[in-house]
Amino acid sequence: MLPADLDRVIIIEREVFLFPWSRQNFADSVNTGYFCSVLEQADTLFGYGVMMAGPDEAHILTIGITAQWQNKGWGRKLLEHFIDLSVQHNLQTMLLDVRESNTGAANLYKQIGFQPIARRKGYYPAMCGREDAIVMELRL
DSSP, rough: GGGGGGHHHHHHHHHHHHSOOOOOHHHHHHHHTOOEEEEETTTTTEEEEEEOOSSSEEEEEEEEEEEEGTTTHHEEEEEHHHHHHHTTTTTTTEEEEEEETOOOHHHHHHHTTTTEEEEEOOOOETTTTEEEEEEEEEEO
């Protein structure tokens, strides 16, 4: 992900999330040196992800795939890319948060080997208040 990608990234972000990140959130992630990747074919940017890495662990901050490209394996490919990066950097675990209601994403994470380890009460904004996040971990 480059600064030039941010306008296209934020369009997808607003399409797929009810409570999207701001353009500045993505700019800060790029400028801070987080692992920021995009999926692109024939000049069409259709997905992105942001991962933060610490001394021993990685944390997936966001992954988004535009609606017409969903359910085609692209989210898995992007997640596997981040797993490969984590292994290359000798990280021990990968964490992510998923909305309790996002069963499709949670099932994908479980298929890859993530296990639920905790719950963050009221972590996400929701249409009728707040929604819990399920914290999931993958041992690398």
